[in-house]
Amino acid sequence: MSAQNVLFDAPGPKSRRNILILNIIGALLIAGLIAYVVFLLGGKGQLAAGKWTPFLEGRTWEFFLLPGLLSTLRAAAIAVVTSVLFGLIFGLGRLSHVKPIRWFAGLIVEFFRAVPVLLMMIFLWLALGRSNLVEDAPFWAVVIALTLYNGSVIAELIRSGVQGLPKGQREAGLAIGMTQMQSLRTIEVPQALIAMLPALVSQFVVILKDSALGYIIGFPELLQNARRLGVGEGNLLQSLLIAAVIFIVINFALSSLATKLSTLLSFRSKGRARDETLDGIAAAEPEGTLSR
């Protein structure tokens, strides 16, 4: 049910006029708000050309923004692959018919979902830095922390996807002589993954957003480089704004893809494509897509 046409009737002439008047007032309010912010910024000299021209120069992009974006994307891309792997392994673990495996997988998944990503990142950064195991401690701290958290969320996604499948799928698998694991691997999980694809893509948005946490542990990603640029040029406000816009554009494209996928897939999968949660909070909600 779409909320928009439920709360009010198709408006008659009088309410159409009222809505028009309120619409104009609303638009004026928004315009006023924007004008006020612009006025405030202008008053503090933030709109001066000198604060913005650095973004027209090649070296700003060549030495700060593009390398930052690249390491953000690199960390996010690796974390996407590893968290899907982690999610598959522990999702299968949670669905296993062997009790100890199920408990162990459940413990790991619940633990990493409850611990803040930043806490894991700081811990891994300092621990890896001390142990000299890897050269680039901040990078690996970001990747591993993102994997542990988002992998756990994906494991839960896979579990609820499999549980949303009709019982007949598993029964048919067992009837033709497959073991439980074979039926899970070749019949249920592939279908669950397709049904969960929109939620999975939304989780990638979370990964990309959370990679910015690397800023706190000195990983030279987009936000960190934007700050360095801003300190150098004296336009922190402007460079953070540009970094935010870059993030918003990429994430918005991914979110739109997730919405498209959910409409596309609602026609084909046997599983319950969870479009009802996608419209709502779950789409890019930081906790993931599961109601506890």
Add this chain to the structure above:
Amino acid sequence: MDNFLTLFETYNVPAAFWVNIQLTFWAAVWSLVLGTLLALMRISPIPSLQWLGAAYVNIFRNTPLTIIIAFGVLGLFGQLQVSLTDDFNLNFFRLAILGLTIYHAAFVCEAIRSGVNTVPLGQAEAARAIGLSFLPAARLIILPQAFRGAIAPLGNVLIALIKNSTVAAAGSVAAEASSLMKTMIEFRGDLVIPIFFTFAIGFVILVIPVGLLTTWASRRLAVAR
């Protein structure tokens, strides 16, 4: 083991968690207010307000929280000299609450909207039939039921908020838990694993009751249909 325990005499771990709880509390209150307002805009019949609500949600849901918090300190405070109070440390604390509020309000709005979607058509039709216009219908009929239907997603937002309160570290709130953990590990690098588990379990203890409580409440308060 003794070394580990003396660490707790030097550093006040519960006090750090208390800072996170305070951040969470104030950000939760404010983002509930702002999020409800945004949800009201999104379901209103007025196109410009619908647009504003949708634009807000799309912008802030897709921005990393770290940028929003860093913007508060580096942009608002550093470059624009925006001050919410004269007290230097309290100012960072309030800016962090502001950042957390702005970010999570977008998610609260979507949670409430998903709650509105659980309200059956007949309720809104009945409200119109007895002559209620949009605002009274929303206030008396739709929102009370929507809130009861939105408890589970709102609980998820609260859990996310508890965990995200650590990001205040990017906003120079040095007293919160993740910053204290960093200080403690830097001081006693040999105890890195026990220190991490102390803080991790602290968050598990904070998060799990909230999850259980909201699951219980969402069942208890679900509108019987």
